[in-house]
Amino acid sequence: MAEPWEDDELEGPVRKFMYVNRRAPYGTIYALESLEVVLIAAAFEQDVTLVFMDDGVYQIKKEQNTEAIGVKNFSPTYRALEGYDVEKLYVERESLQSRGLTVEDLIVPVQIVDKDQLAELMEEQEVILSF
Amino acid sequence: MAIDVNGKSLEVDEEGYLADLNQWEPDVATIMAKADGSDLSDAHWEVINFLREYYEEYQIAPAVRVLTKAIGKKLGKDKGNSKYLYELFPYGPAKQACKYAGLPKPTGCV
Numbered sequence: 001m002a003e004p005w006e007d008d009e010l011e012g013p014v015r016k017f018m019y020v021n022r023r024a025p026y027g028t029i030y031a032l033e034s035l036e037v038v039l040i041a042a043a044f045e046q047d048v049t050l051v052f053m054d055d056g057v058y059q060i061k062k063e064q065n066t067e068a069i070g071v072k073n074f075s076p077t078y079r080a081l082e083g084y085d086v087e088k089l090y091v092e093r094e095s096l097q098s099r100g101l102t103v104e105d106l107i108v109p110v111q112i113v114d115k116d117q118l119a120e121l122m123e124e125q126e127v128i129l130s131f
Numbered sequence: 132m133a134i135d136v137n138g139k140s141l142e143v144d145e146e147g148y149l150a151d152l153n154q155w156e157p158d159v160a161t162i163m164a165k166a167d168g169s170d171l172s173d174a175h176w177e178v179i180n181f182l183r184e185y186y187e188e189y190q191i192a193p194a195v196r197v198l199t200k201a202i203g204k205k206l207g208k209d210k211g212n213s214k215y216l217y218e219l220f221p222y223g224p225a226k227q228a229c230k231y232a233g234l235p236k237p238t239g240c241v
Contacts, residue, residue: 039238043194072190080189083197 017041018049018125021056025075026066031059032074034131039077042084049125050081051118052110053092056131057099060091060106078108092118136162148230152186155233163231167222171231175219177206182232192237195225 019038025031041048052060059075066073081089089110096102096112103110113121122128132147133140136158142150147163149155160179164171171179181202185193193201195213203211210216216224225237 036238039191039194043196043238045196074190076188076190080191080193080197083193083201 012044014045014047016047016049016124016126018051018122018128020051020053020128020130021059022054022130024055025059025064026069026071030131031056034129035059035074035077037129038081038086039084042081042086045085048086049088049090049121050086051090051092051121053095053118055095055099057091057095057101057106060089060108060110061101062105062107075107081108090118090121134159134162134166146230146236148236149233152233152235155183159233160231167227172219174210175228175231177210178202178216178219178224178228179232181205182228182234186232186234192229192234193225194237195223198225198228198237 019034021031021034023030038048038050060078061075064073064075081087089108090113091103091106091110093112093114103112132143132145134143134147135141136156139154141154141159144150149159160176161171164175182192182198185198185201195216199211199213199216201211202216213224216228220227229235229237
């Protein structure tokens with residue numbers, strides 16, 4: 001029987017998971033739930049990719065202030081993703097541009113991709129979850 | 132459920148995690164540790180304070196693997212390993228230390 005501290009290596013296969021975030025951060029629970037599931041997948045050392053498109057780009061916008069709507073601002077948690085070794089973050093170009101945003105407005109480093117590149121990335125995945 | 136800390140009754144969930152992390156004070160950790168049959172050393176406090184800072188910055192309690200790595204970065208390699216952290220917190224470093232620190236149970240915690 002291994003000691004608990006020797007039980008670091010999680011068994012089981014590593015799969016390529018992509019989480020596609022398409023909705024605004026507040027008003028529905030989707031964005032927060034997606035983030036929770038991402039953290040769980042990362043804790044189980046899965047190969048995690050995140051995509052932000054449509055209103056989903058607002059999830060990682062800097063300087064969110066949720067005081068007036070009485071819910072927790074969970075945007076600082078996206079900055080924890082690096083510590084979870086989640087470093088494949090993609091933003092769809094048109095979604096960002098059409099909302100008047102640039103990478104400077106985002107709370108985490110991302111790669112900007114167009115729709116064709118996104119399609120290629122999706123081809124590489126084993127599991128795609130849309131939120 | 133609730134625990135008594137300095138004459139105040141603080142609500143906790145069924146696993147003993149503080150319901151409202153704003154109610155935390157150092158004696159919360161001391162009293163929770165006593166209930167588990169241990170006294171907190173400076174080494175324990177180092178991890179508890181680290182967790183509170185981590186939560187302040189990222190708004191989550193880290194998974195154990197992430198905690199171990201982050202502790203290593205901040206406090207040195209001799210402390211950033213599972214053996215050291217399990218010796219301090221035998222019920223599981225993330226789970227037990229987060230509880231003492233007044234944080235929610237870590238997401239993805241097994």
